[in-house]
Amino acid sequence: MSLLHSCRCKVARRPRLPQGGEKVAYEIGHPYDTGVMPTGDGHHIYWELYGHPQGKPAVVLHGGPGSGATPYWRQFFDPGRYRVVLFDQRGCGRSLPNAGDDVSALENNTTADLIRDLEALRRLHSIKQWLVFGASWGSTLGLSYAVRQPHSISELVLWAVVLTRSSDVHWITNVMGDVYPHEFDHLLLQLPAYPKDGNIPLAFNQLLRSPDPIVADAAARAWCGWEDRIATLNGPVVPSRRSEDPRLRLGFARLVTHYFGNFAFQRDDAITGSLDRIAHIPTFLLRGRLDVANPLRAAYEVAQGLSDVTLEIVENEGHGAGEETTARLVAVLDKLASE
Incomplete structure (x- = not known):
């Protein structure tokens, strides 16, 4: 066909x-x-x-x-x-x-x-x-x-x-975690416990909402680092401009995990x-x-x-x-x- x-x-x-x-x-x-x-x-x-x-x-x-x-x-x-x-x-x-x-x-x-x-x-x-x-x-x-x-x-x-x-969000986290296991395990180190429902972005969003700027920034660095890994097909990870700017990476990570963790707020x-x-x-x-x-x-x-x-x-x-x-x-x- x-x-x-x-x-x-x-x-x-x-x-x-x-x-x-x-x-x-x-x-x-x-x-x-x-x-x-x-x-x-x-x-x-x-x-x-x-x-x-x-x-x-x-x-x-x-x-x-x-x-x-x-x-x-x-x-x-x-x-x-x-x-x-x-x-x-x-x-x-x-x-x-x-x-x-x-x-x-x-x-x-x-x-x-x-x-x-x-x-x-x-x-x-x-x-x-x-x-x-x-x-x-x-x-x-x-x-x-x-x-x-x-x-x-x-x-x-x-x-x-x-x-x-939901399947697409699972892909960019869990499935790609099998492709980049070292970087994925590093991402998961930020979570106190692996979420029972497997919803990694939603768990990250809770950290990113923390009133403690150290906790929020650590989560933002980790999430943006994972995004940069996915965007770099081979060789050393190329950091994006937003990953190097504290305000940009926090805002970006909060919004991405807000939408990904809720599967775009739609069926x-x-x-x-x-x-x-x-x-x-x-x-x-x-x-x-x-x-x-x-x-x-x-x-x-x-x-x-x-x-x-x-x-x-x-x-x-x-x-x-x-x-x-x-x-x-x-x-x-x-x-x-x-x-």
């Missing part, structure tokens, strides 16, 4: 990639407008507009949870053809309160809350429909948003696709059981074959449930956006801007 037949999706041909130093992505420019949107329940969401004020509307959903909408995300969009809304999700970046400062940032902070923020931002900027662009946790949020608000979305472009189900079939609601939305999914942060089957299952979908697999890349992943994303966004 062919992949095309078994997943009922289009598997696109490999595009021509830049050669000899050609530019892969767009030069990162500056936003033309910024602001803060109060949510009415204790949060203030930072947003910015980038590109052309009359361009094709798009919204960026960053990963993490808790990574923030850094300038990095602007490189994928042609600033002459897109009007891009970027925002820091609750508890991170320039949104307040920040989980790196205050555990109150975890209150009123669920997937449903983030979806309400998306709709409020769409209305704030008088957008009827927008393209949803997201990666990693942002793909979970994007799909969750889509099945609840399908009429708000023109297209979905999602990469490093994950679903944040395991919240996405896969509702794909009929978004079957009409043109969808592009991209995964690295070497992405060990989540099973590739997650993206495959989503593709199986959709009709107007393209699933591409980059054979030699992992969870982050390498050159080929970046080139493919820019190519599909360019194509959609021209339609």
Whole structure:
């Protein structure tokens, strides 16, 4: 049985990639407008507009949870053809309160809350429909948003696709613990006792909420070290910028374990059981074959449930956006801007 037949999706041909130093992505420019949107329940969401004020509307959903909408995300969009809304999700970046400062940032902070923020931002900027662009946790949020608000979305472009189900959380902890046993055992040293339900992120979240800054920081260091291990496919672990910053690593670790430990605050079939609601939305999914942060089957299952979908697999890349992943994303966004 062919992949095309078994997943009922289009598997696109490999595009021509830049050669000899050609530019892969767009030069990162500056936003033309910024602001803060109060949510009415204790949060203030930072947003910015980038590109052309009359361009094709798009919204960026960053990963993490808790990574923030850094300038990095602007490189994928042609600033002459897109009007891009970027925002820091609750508890991170320039949104307040920040989980790196205050555990109150975890209150009123669920997937449903983030979806309400998306709709409020769409209305704030008088957008009827927008393209949803997201990666990693942002793909979970994007799909969750889509099945609840399908009429708000023109297209979905999602990469490093994950679903944040209980089985996916088990994968990134327990299953990967069999791949990296030394680092996994070091992670578990932070826990007073192995959780009976096996929910390691939730147990870590309790430590990360500790009023003792030494306890909280030790847990943050351990969790971010594990994330860095998963992100480094081979060789010595490459620490991320957030791992070296006390405030960033604490906020990131609090938000990730908050969402992972509660399985994105939704049923395991919240996405896969509702794909009929978004079957009409043109969808592009991209995964690295070497992405060990989540099973590739997650993206495959989503593709199986959709009709107007393209699933591409980059054979030699992992969870982050390498050159080929970046080139493919820019190519599909360019194509959609021209339609």
